[in-house]
Amino acid sequence: MFRSHILVCGGTGCTSGNSMKIYDALVARIQKEGLENEVHVTKTGCFGLCALGPIMIVYPEGAFYSQVKVEDVDEIIDEHIIKGRIVTRLLYKETVADDGSIKALNDTNFYKKQHRVALRNCGVINPEKIDEYIAYDGYEALGKVLTEMSPQDVIDEISRSGLRGRGGAGFPTGRKWQFAKNSPGNKKYVCCNADEGDPGAFMDRSILEGDPHAVIEAMAIAAYAIGSDQGYIYVRAEYPIAVQRLTIAIKQAREYGLLGKNIFGSGFNFDLDIRLGAGAFVCGEETALMTSIEGHRGEPRPRPPFPAVKGLFGKPTILNNVETYANIPQIILKGADWFASMGTEKSRGTKVFALGGKIHNTGLVEIPMGTTMREIIYDIGGGCPNGKKFKAAQTGGPSGGCIPAHLIDTPIDYDNLIAIGSMMGSGGLIVMDEDNCMVDIAKFFLEFTVDESCGKCTACRIGTKRLYEMLCKVTDGTATMEDLDKMEELCYYIKENSLCGLGQTAPNPVLSTLHYFRDEYEAHVRDKRCPAGVCKKLLRYQIVADKCKGCTLCARNCPVGAISGTVKEPHVIDPNKCIKCGVCMDKCKFGAVIKA
Amino acid sequence: MAKKIDVPFNGTKKQEAKLREAIAEIKVEHKGQGLMIAALQRAQDIYGYLPEAVQQIIADELGVSLAEVYGVATFYAQFSLYPKGQYKIGVCLGTACYVKGSGDVYKKVCDTLHIEGGQCTDDLKFSLDATRCIGCCGLAPVMTINDDVYGKVTPDEVEGILAKYRD
Numbered sequence: 152m153f154r155s156h157i158l159v160c161g162g163t164g165c166t167s168g169n170s171m172k173i174y175d176a177l178v179a180r181i182q183k184e185g186l187e188n189e190v191h192v193t194k195t196g197c198f199g200l201c202a203l204g205p206i207m208i209v210y211p212e213g214a215f216y217s218q219v220k221v222e223d224v225d226e227i228i229d230e231h232i233i234k235g236r237i238v239t240r241l242l243y244k245e246t247v248a249d250d251g252s253i254k255a256l257n258d259t260n261f262y263k264k265q266h267r268v269a270l271r272n273c274g275v276i277n278p279e280k281i282d283e284y285i286a287y288d289g290y291e292a293l294g295k296v297l298t299e300m301s302p303q304d305v306i307d308e309i310s311r312s313g314l315r316g317r318g319g320a321g322f323p324t325g326r327k328w329q330f331a332k333n334s335p336g337n338k339k340y341v342c343c344n345a346d347e348g349d350p351g352a353f354m355d356r357s358i359l360e361g362d363p364h365a366v367i368e369a370m371a372i373a374a375y376a377i378g379s380d381q382g383y384i385y386v387r388a389e390y391p392i393a394v395q396r397l398t399i400a401i402k403q404a405r406e407y408g409l410l411g412k413n414i415f416g417s418g419f420n421f422d423l424d425i426r427l428g429a430g431a432f433v434c435g436e437e438t439a440l441m442t443s444i445e446g447h448r449g450e451p452r453p454r455p456p457f458p459a460v461k462g463l464f465g466k467p468t469i470l471n472n473v474e475t476y477a478n479i480p481q482i483i484l485k486g487a488d489w490f491a492s493m494g495t496e497k498s499r500g501t502k503v504f505a506l507g508g509k510i511h512n513t514g515l516v517e518i519p520m521g522t523t524m525r526e527i528i529y530d531i532g533g534g535c536p537n538g539k540k541f542k543a544a545q546t547g548g549p550s551g552g553c554i555p556a557h558l559i560d561t562p563i564d565y566d567n568l569i570a571i572g573s574m575m576g577s578g579g580l581i582v583m584d585e586d587n588c589m590v591d592i593a594k595f596f597l598e599f600t601v602d603e604s605c606g607k608c609t610a611c612r613i614g615t616k617r618l619y620e621m622l623c624k625v626t627d628g629t630a631t632m633e634d635l636d637k638m639e640e641l642c643y644y645i646k647e648n649s650l651c652g653l654g655q656t657a658p659n660p661v662l663s664t665l666h667y668f669r670d671e672y673e674a675h676v677r678d679k680r681c682p683a684g685v686c687k688k689l690l691r692y693q694i695v696a697d698k699c700k701g702c703t704l705c706a707r708n709c710p711v712g713a714i715s716g717t718v719k720e721p722h723v724i725d726p727n728k729c730i731k732c733g734v735c736m737d738k739c740k741f742g743a744v745i746k747a
Numbered sequence: 748m749a750k751k752i753d754v755p756f757n758g759t760k761k762q763e764a765k766l767r768e769a770i771a772e773i774k775v776e777h778k779g780q781g782l783m784i785a786a787l788q789r790a791q792d793i794y795g796y797l798p799e800a801v802q803q804i805i806a807d808e809l810g811v812s813l814a815e816v817y818g819v820a821t822f823y824a825q826f827s828l829y830p831k832g833q834y835k836i837g838v839c840l841g842t843a844c845y846v847k848g849s850g851d852v853y854k855k856v857c858d859t860l861h862i863e864g865g866q867c868t869d870d871l872k873f874s875l876d877a878t879r880c881i882g883c884c885g886l887a888p889v890m891t892i893n894d895d896v897y898g899k900v901t902p903d904e905v906e907g908i909l910a911k912y913r914d
Contacts, residue, residue: 445781
């Protein structure tokens with residue numbers, strides 16, 4: 152028995168902030184003090200509150216230390232571990248009650264409204280130790296399935312739960328499994344899509360890093376349900392920690408007989424291999440992903456035949472996303488009714504969102520479906536920093552759209568998001584404030600899709616490029632009002648004439664910003680003005696004569712000599728020379744330089 | 748367009764033996780199916796990039812045409828046909844970083860080193876790539892140099908950070 156447990160976050164966010172050096176320093180200090188039999192240090196998966204990383208929690212007190220530095224380790228050991236005095240200066244402020252006592256983490260605003268199903272073990276167990284997963288009911292669902300349920304029972308249970316694919320499109324998982332089960336064939340495959348390509352979503356990675364066995368267990372359950380004996384996890388090579396933990400987890404599962412031949416003595420065989428993606432957004436599309444596992448260029452192919460009939464290596468295949476799988480063991484153990492009791496009528500359960508951008512509490516949140524955007528952004532996320540005004544939230548990444556401030560009370564589920572012109576996507580949720588230009592954001596996503604279009608369909612390959620060029624005209628101030636109409640027309644053309652989801656959804660960021668922020672587009676076109684002050688070509692830096700003291704600081708710092716004026720007299724910027732670098736504005740101590 | 752550094756290929760016999768051995772291993776691990784991407788990944792680990800001579804070895808070993816290897820190598824962002832710098836700079840242009848201004852950081856790196864994304868400086872010291880989300884959005888905007896991660900970077904800090912890697 153240990154008297155104290157120290158949990159250090161080993162997710163990518165905290166690791167980037169040196170949490171593994173903190174872990175090493177803690178272990179070294181504890182050994183030096185001879186406390187290794189009293190104090191246990193563990194690295195865990197992601198706690199979710201990435202904004203405050205590196206994070207560690209010390210139990211039994213539940214002290215949640217945030218933004219810890221390697222230099223703080225000695226103080227934590229000397230004060231907290233040896234003397235029993237909590238280091239208050241490092242505590243996450245939300246966890247400190249008015250009387251100075253420590254509040255439970257689940258009582259803080261960030262965690263209060265969350266409901267962790269897919270993330271339940273992240274930040275709780277050591278993902279590199281199978282015994283810890285087993286101690287939290289791990290592999291019990293697989294045992295139950297293999298000893299008490301028929302394959303059809305499993306599919307019925309998943310269907311009844313109402314679980315829909317968490318990768319974005321929201322196809323009912325049970326139905327997908329049923330198709331694959333019904334397909335004739337003695338060789339079938341179970342695949343996991345861990346090619347998280349949405350730039351700004353990292354929930355799948357966090358699950359793989361924090362709870363890899365949940366995915367392995369779920370894939371074994373799926374294999375039993377459809378009659379498969381081989382699985383593949385297709386994971387981004389850019390996720391080294393996730394790949395490493397998955398590799399360890401698969402090895403441990405094999406050693407424990409939870410993967411391999413005759414699992415639980417039931418006669419069921421299943422093994423699992425990792426395939427590393429090589430960086431192509433289109434490989435998140437199911438047929439492209441399978442083509443990539445086969446070793447080719449990851450180009451999508453027409454459906455039908457659907458993968459459930461003819462998938463990987465021409466055999467019936469199911470492909471689910473990481474988060475979808477992470478829900479499966481819980482549904483088997485707690486029952487379909489329990490799962491269906493969460494969420495909305497057509498979107499059951501919870502959804503994990505990666506909250507990022509202009510928001511206080513950047514991180515990973517898991518909320519019941521039907522939670523409103525307002526609750527996510529203000530109650531959980533803490534709103535926009537620096538008192539800025541919330542402008543829009545973007546969901547669904549390059550396939551999704553923007554949700555403007557006036558729709559902030561929309562309950563989040565698959566159907567509501569589609570209805571307002573966005574989509575669930577994999578769960579990236581980027582918050583934007585008044586300083587973000589919506590045309591610029593649309594252009595950002597289009598640049599991404601131009602880059603990532605595989606080139607197979609003309610409408611997507613050339614159409615996205617032309618659309619991008621039109622957006623450049625808007626941000627350069629050279630577009631006409633007709634261009635806006637042409638853009639819209641082109642958007643629909645691309646959607647209708649592309650083979651796969653990438654092309655069909657690529658125009659969404661443009662369509663949704665055109666719909667909700669048309670005035671901003673028009674300001675660029677008509678008034679040659681960027682209301683958010685982002686588009687450089689439309690910016691004019693000016694000096695307000697009343698505020699200028701004539702200190703000459705701006706003129707001395709201007710790299711192109713565009714500012715003139717005499718000492719103690721107001722200065723002037725020559726717009727023809729100005730390169731809009733913004734140095735003058737940064738340097739001015741009197742706020743006399745403005746963007747107009 | 749992109750200024751690429753063309754250096755003569757100087758792969759060693761030892762590297763070649765290692766690659767052929769790695770491909771043999773992959774054939775066993777993958778049970779003979781879907782070998783190409785894994786082979787290219789191992790080759791890039793060994794050589795650092797994938798020049799034509801290396802692609803030819805893979806084509807020979809897998810019994811496919813050089814064109815097919817080239818087709819796969821040029822499809823995926825991970826593969827580079829040109830050598831990378833001693834210090835590989837990545838600026839995250841994921842959405843979370845972008846809305847917090849990583850585009851300006853990226854531009855500052857370009858201007859400072861006089862290279863564009865995908866390029867390498869003439870002395871092979873630095874190469875620059877725009878990366879997709881690397882998953883530490885709490886630190887946005889993020890810049891990486893080899894294994895070092897720099898969070899909440901402003902354009903003003905770029906020169907100071909790069910200076911640490913110049914001799």
